[in-house]
Amino acid sequence: MELVKIYECLCDLTRLRLLHVLVQGPLCVCHFQEVLGEPQVKISKHLAYLRDRGLVESERQGNWVIYALPAKPTRELTSNLACLQDCARENAVFKRDLARLKKIEPACAWVRAGEPQKAPGQCRCGPGAAT
Amino acid sequence: MELVKIYECLCDLTRLRLLHVLVQGPLCVCHFQEVLGEPQVKISKHLAYLRDRGLVESERQGNWVIYALPAKPTRELTSNLACLQDCARENAVFKRDLARLKKIEPACAWVRAGEPQKAPGQCRCGPGAAT
DNA sequence: GTCTCATATTCCTATTGAGGAATATGAATC
DNA sequence: GATTCATATTCCTCAATAGGAATATGAGAC
DSSP states (O other): OHHHHHHHHHTSHHHHHHHHHHTTOOEEHHHHHHHHTOOHHHHHHHHHHHHHTTSOEEEEETTEEEEEOOSSOOHHHHHHHHHHHHHHTTOHHHHHHHHHHHHHGGGGHHHHTTOOOOOOSSOSOSTTSOO | OHHHHHHHHHTSHHHHHHHHHHTTOOEEHHHHHHHHTOOHHHHHHHHHHHHHTTSOEEEEETTEEEEEOOSSOOHHHHHHHHHHHHHHTTOHHHHHHHHHHHHHGGGGHHHHTTOOOOOOSSOSOSTTTOO
16 A cells, blocks of 8 residues: 555654655755765665655766655655654754755755756765865 | 654554544454454554554453543644545545444444443454444 | 453564665766 | 766665464453
């Protein structure tokens, strides 16, 4: 059942955080690392888990892979993401993620705007990139 | 995290069905068996799982054990149960459960009303009880 | 006490998934 | 071609859980 698959995706904290951040807009893997403060393998695996189950979509842009919520989410997904937003509103972990996202925002504006990659070379995340 | 625990409870179809039915009101284990059409062990184990995590409460009344949603559910639980109701609305499995619940309703009215057990002896569920 | 009914628990097997270390892939630069 | 950067995958171990069969528990009837 579709609905069970959604809940299987939601029952891990890392994935909850990924989805919660994704509601704000598309993001690439290295930015997720920055925002969540988790190692690359962990982020990448959980994103793959979500992609395999249709909760997110990915698109390669040069060296980066941009993840986004599906263009046409199901009613169930929409409903549950709204519920998640509601539940996360007053939670410290989720609030911290949003705060870190805001700090990074200038550096990753081109991703969030959906524009094609403009500035090849090093990714602007990593230590010191957004400080 | 509280929220993850809720989602862990929701990521199994049997538990989803139990909770969905419970929104209609308290029920005893044998009625769950009737409504879901699943074996006793399965029902009992999943109810225990939910109880251990605080999603349902139980109360013994003679031979029966009545399960109910918590008297004071958390904001997260309330929110997610509402979401579940919304998602389940047009789903065949959940609709069938509700239909079976209605057929049984006359037989288990005393449970749903929260009254103390009136009619000791055999439980009125089981084959032929509600037909 | 015994018997019966409703429910819970134990024991088992099989599957799933999390996490990390190491390695592989794919694209861009030189 | 080689190198570098971003990301994905493989291999491993450990823990959680689903499901069923069998058995245990707890309460009421007699």
